[in-house]
């Protein structure tokens with residue numbers, strides 16, 4: 461990680477809004493570079509570096525927390541009305557602050573179904589699910605805000621503590637096969653390190669407002685599950701055909717199977733030169749296996 465630290469350091473103050481899975485990984489990593497990091501949660505906490513922010517109850521951090529903030533990362537999804545919680549509650553505070561850069565974690569769901577074809581940032585979004593329409597509207601609101609935002613579109617996020625291994629261990633795994641169906645994914649470490657790489661090299665790299673962060677190898681869920689069972693030394697149950705399994709799936713789980721796309725990372729990895737830590741699910745899941 462030594463190449464990351466020269467221009468990001470103690471002079472920078474990061475505010476991480478929504479410190480869930482990706483946000484807390486980012487916070488933990490950026491602290492190692494000496495940055496001052498404040499995070500938000502919806503629950504009260506004794507941690508002096510954590511503030512309470514909950515758009516649903518209008519619990520909004522005091523302006524003083526924005527003093528000296530140079531970078532903000534928003535990891536908060538749209539609210540139930542489809543509004544962006546951060547813009548809804550904190551837009552003027554951000555506009556009056558000294559923030560230089562805002563990262564917004566979005567989803568590749570905005571591309572909709574490409575019938576298994578590759579999709580990149582230059583393709584028009586074509587959301588299919590209602591939640592993806594809401595997400596695209598939030599992206600548009602961020603761009604319209606005039607704030608210095610950069611949007612990162614993410615496929616399925618996994619990492620130690622949140623991967624197929626947990627589903628197998630908790631007996632929640634559904635082994636389903638659907639012909640020609642693939643999913644794209646990204647290890648949580650690559651979200652953090654890609655963003656840090658872009659910040660670190662911002663003076664030499666062209667700025668792109670929307671960037672996909674995905675690994676090199678979209679593939680079937682079955683391949684991933686089989687690989688995990690192999691690592692655990694267990695026998696995988698016989699797959700069920702999607703058609704036979706779908707009525708037992710929750711609406712949200714069903715909706716994931718309705719879209720089939722391969723998300724391109726060429727902008728990030730070829731044009732901008734980021735080197736993935738976990739290029740494919742095998743490398744990433746081995747890390748999860750060893751660190752969960």
Ligand SMILES: NC(=O)c1ccc[n+]([C@@H]2O[C@H](COP(=O)([O-])OP(=O)(O)OC[C@H]3O[C@@H](n4cnc5c(N)ncnc54)[C@H](OP(=O)(O)O)[C@@H]3O)[C@@H](O)[C@H]2O)c1
Pocket residue numbers: 477478479480481482483500501502503513514515516535536537538539545565566567568614615616617618
């Ligand atoms: N998970 C995936 O596979 C995936 C894939 C693509 C994109 N994404 C998107 O990428 C972003 C990060 O994903 P993640 O999985 O790391 O998220 P996560 O673990 O679910 O964390 C979301 C965070 O948002 C906070 N939050 C939610 N609603 C809020 C509200 N109304 N007001 C204030 N805070 C609120 C939560 O607060 P608490 O800490 O209090 O719970 C939590 O810290 C999210 O926008 C997610 O939708 C996720």
